[in-house]
Amino acid sequence: MGDAAGVGPEIISKAFASGELFQIGRPLVIGDYELMERAVDITNTELNVVPVKDPEECVFEPGTIEVLDLNLLPKDLPFGQVSEKAGDAAFRYVEKAVELAKESKIHAICTAPLNKEAMQKAGHMYPGHTEILAELTNTEDFSMMLSAPNLKVIHLTTHIGLRKAIDTINPERTHKVITLADETLKNAGLENPRIAVCGINPHAGENGLFGEGEEEEKLIPAIKQAQEEGINVEGPYPADTLFFRAARGDFDMVVACYHDQGHVPIKVMGLEAGVNITVGLKGGIIRTSVDHGTAFDIAGKNIADERSLIAAYKDAVELAPTK
Incomplete structure (x- = not known):
């Protein structure tokens, strides 16, 4: 209540x-x-x-x-x-x-x-x-997920400053959140969830043009590991186009790297329709x-x-x- x-x-x-x-x-x-x-x-x-x-x-x-x-x-x-x-x-x-x-x-x-x-x-x-x-x-490993009509987002980091958030992201955390996204959707009855990971930098780093190799260090190893385990995950993709693609139906879940990257697209879709979800709690x-x-x-x-x-x-x- x-x-x-x-x-x-x-x-x-x-x-x-x-x-x-x-x-x-x-x-x-x-x-x-x-x-x-x-x-x-x-x-x-x-x-x-x-x-x-x-x-x-x-x-x-x-x-x-x-x-x-x-x-x-x-x-x-x-x-x-x-x-x-x-x-x-x-x-x-x-x-x-x-x-x-x-x-x-x-x-x-x-x-x-x-x-x-x-x-x-x-x-x-x-x-x-x-x-x-x-x-x-x-429960030690959990994540915040946001949902709006046609879009679901799960976060690598949430309520910490942007600089600390980027420092906090590592392949282990990325892999864990990808796995949580996959398990949550499968437990809900979706057989082969389609998951996409946002890049940290503009244009997802564009092969080293932007940033200092964060995608290659913090995201790509986890994505490859999850793919080898049979999870249907892709990325990292530029966030400025990924959310549009997910909203039109290309993906069932987007992995956002930090708070505003995931929250802004959800809230633009309407505050009255946004839902905050905790996933990864023990016992499902x-x-x-x-x-x-x-x-x-x-x-x-x-x-x-x-x-x-x-x-x-x-x-x-x-x-x-x-x-």
């Missing part, structure tokens, strides 16, 4: 009211029953909110929001304020989701936004969802998320847009391991 002082409960309510969630999957909310009831009242969605204690109790009827009720927060929790209680609850919701995923009681996790300040005030010192999930699943757990924050400034006003949450839910269903 995310941080209940933000827009999470509202966009969940609107997403359920759309009817789209039930068309492709079986949605269950992990959070607080009373706060979901409040969100339904605020959004005038006229949904029936039902508390449950276990996913096995759910019937998944359209028009109903079933909530695995952890009962952690007061019903009158103020909107738009950093709250230690709400930060702790947001962490506990994720913790419960991972527990259920490990037990195979749920097949994927889709997260509404949390507030890092509130969570850290509660003593959970993580930069965000990804690091929480990595620790709870004892898939986690997707909205591509926006808690929006404290509009929380409780019934103006938050649910489209990113619906997109995240659809990606969770699509990427959930078919087994």
